[in-house]
Amino acid sequence: MKDIQSTGKIKALFLLMRPSQWVKNIILFLPLFFAQEMGDTDRLRNVAILFASFCLLTSGVYIFNDLMDADEDRLHPVKQFRPIASRKVTPTTALILMFLLYGASAACFNLIQTSGNQIWLSSGGYILLNLAYTLFLKQVQIIDTMIVACGFIIRLEAGAVAGDIELSHWLIIMTFILSLFLAFAKRRDDLRNFMETGQISRKNITGYTIDYLNVILSFLSSIIAVTYILYTLSPEVTSRSSEYLYVTVPFVLAGIMRYMQIILVEKSNCNPTDILLKDRTLQLTVVGWFIVFALLIY
Structure with a gap:
């Protein structure tokens, strides 16, 4: 029985780190790839x-976010099962794990062979940005999605520094707009959940409407498509x-249309990581794009 309980606690701690979200850090390799x-x-x-x-x-940032949002998460149909919200992990244990993760991350940073302190500045900036987001900026409509997009740009910049690569303005623009698109898709999912259950899992969603978010998503998806087309035709590239x-x-157009179909027609969970890990059509689209793009540039 004790072995079963110990296994359950270890699993809860592992899930608290949100390993499924690590896929977002693949963006660090993009400067090197392009x-x-x-x-x-x-x-x-x-x-x-x-x-x-x-x-x-x-993972440390996500733990801090879960600590601050535990009460709100308990009202969400999916987030209520998170380790802290479901009380499988105590706040004290979560704090200890958070600081251990920060320490291990700092130790890894010391192994990166780069000149200057840009990596440390990027990581520090990422932590501060997310602390500000969790504590108060996430309640400010529109600004909250901008902060999420900025987090991806910081990752992108860190990847460029580690790889000693000059970051392309095309890559910055496309990453920022795509991140905005995904962030607004999640806001739409939160609003849809509120309309169906009456439970507010995110306070700032009351300032949105479904029609408004549909327009925003259509607007951003169009910009993504046009920007990518201009990128592929740019003489510089x-x-x-x-x-x-x-x-x-x-491939890019198919990916956008499939994601919009999931959001607007199937009305599934709009977490981009979950969708990417579960939807076969989107996976084939991404893999197809990667293979063809890599064959062309390498």
Whole structure:
């Protein structure tokens, strides 16, 4: 019986770290991938260590968020099962784990071979941004989604620094807009849950309407498509990679349309990580884009 209880506690602590969210840190490799430097073992090593560091760091951030939002999470049909909200992990245990993760992340950062303190500034900025977000900025409509998008840009910048890559303005723009799109999709999911159950799992959703969020999502998805098309046709890009990048456009369009179908038609959970890990159509679209894009630029 004790062994079963111990196993359950270990599982709860592991789930508290939200390992499924680590997939978001793959964005750290994008500067290296788009710069066609994935074959450079030294740069790849640095970014791989950074990936491990950010997985630990973001897990610590998620724990702090869960500690602050435990009461609200208990009102959510999905979030109520999180370890702290369901009382499987005590706040004290969660705090200890959070600081251990921060310490382990800092130890990993020391293994990255880069000049200057940009990596430390990026990680510190990421923590401060998320602390501000969790404590008060997440209650400010529109600004909250901007903060989420900025978090991805910080990851992108850190990946560029670790890989000693000059970050492309195209990559920054596309990442920011795509992050906004995904953040607003989650707000729509929260609002839909409120309309169906009457329970407010996020206080700032009362300032939104479904029609407004549908317009925002349509607007952002259009910008993503146009920006990507312009990127594939840009002389700056085609001159150093391939003039046939435009053949990857159908994959991007298909991915956007499938995501919109999940949100608007199937009305499924709009957590982008869950969707990516479960939806076969979206997975095939992403893998297809990656294979064709990689063949063209490498």
